[in-house]
Amino acid sequence: MNLTLKIWRQKNKDDKGKLVDYKINEVSPDMSFLEMLDVLNEQLINKGEDPVAFDHDCREGICGMCSLFINGQAHGPDRGITTCQLHMRMFKDEDTIFIEPFRATAFPVIKDLVVDRTSFDRIQHAGGFISVNTSGNTIDANAIPVNKHDADEAFEAATCIGCGACVASCKNSSAMLFVGAKVSQFALLPQGKVEATDRVLNMVKQMDEEGFGNCTNTGACEIECPKGISLENIARMNREYLSASLKG
């Protein structure tokens, strides 16, 4: 396949940045999207140009590191996958492909397609954990009985890989799906209930301080989430938040 790529190039966080056109030929339909970018970068390096910076790590859909807004969609046109799992067979010969960074005020661009997603880390630090005594007499988590339905829902929420596609897809740049998943994962389990009130209040406060937008329930996040995290997690977070605000 021969393709035209329109890639966002930005030297550093203060640079204005712009879309730059690149031609790439003889792309195999079996390549992953990131492999295609690797090939482009090799060509750029051979020409003595600066390669395109982009994030990636596991390249098997589990770490959440790869990002990219491809042809108007987070992680490109396929469903239930990350960019590293996207294949070039999803595109046609002679296509023009827009490749942009995830855009949100709370995800500033560091270079080219790499954005700073540490705002998610700070939300996690605000409450996305349980406090456990690790001095040696820790009780095995499996010793506490958990209702199967709750266990399944908590497990599903816990599959969130923190990639940020929900924020990138949302017209409001809202992080509610991510935070909803992190809140739900603990709120459903007995170990998480102990700190539930503070957790939801603190995580939402941090989310707001980071400058994410307000959810208006468009549902774009749920559709674009590589792990299929459900909007029900946002509803659960709203319930948790409202009852926590009433308590204190």
Place this chain on the structure above:
Amino acid sequence: MSGILNSSIGRKFAMALSAFFLMIFLLQHFAINVTSVFSANTFNETSHFMGTNALVQYVFQPILLFSVVFHFVMGFVLEIKNRKARQIPYAKNNGAANSSWMSRNMIWTGLAILAFMGLHFYDFWFPEINTKYIQGDMSGLLADGSGYRYFEELQHKFLSPVRVGIYVVAFVFLALHLLHGFNSAFQSVGANNKYTKGLKGFGKAYAILIPLGFVIIALYHHFNHIS
């Protein structure tokens, strides 16, 4: 509870509460309008009751006005905050791939409703307030005293084809607003789980049938009076 409106979820919740109140009011307004098709008398009497009952006038009416103002002011606030949350737009954004047109354009359908409400207040609410509280005429009677004035006033307003046209278009916008808004409000207050699956269909029915009903009533009076 302190400062709940300062949090994203608090604002969402307040927005939904005002919207719930508006949706209940809309249903009540519709129920009264329907009577105008079947009996001028019933319509006149219900209108007179609503227009002079102290509970309606001094308790529900202020709550309604507050809800409307709160709803659109908060709508603007949310819109501005959400625009700030993404200062650099995408060069290519395929929103249609993952969300409905209605959900992405609530501010525009809302603004259309607001513009319509300006006309609607000019048509009915301001004259009503003027007659009752400025002129002090609480009788609800026609100038010649031959009967209640409400039905006559309604027929008179729906003579103009331009006005009826504007009403019809406005209700299309209301339907679009509610097609997203109805279920959105339930999601906002946290009602989305295995027990609420049936709500989606009900929301769609409400969003289409109620505005359609208003349109039919307006057209009925327009054509009925002309012929």
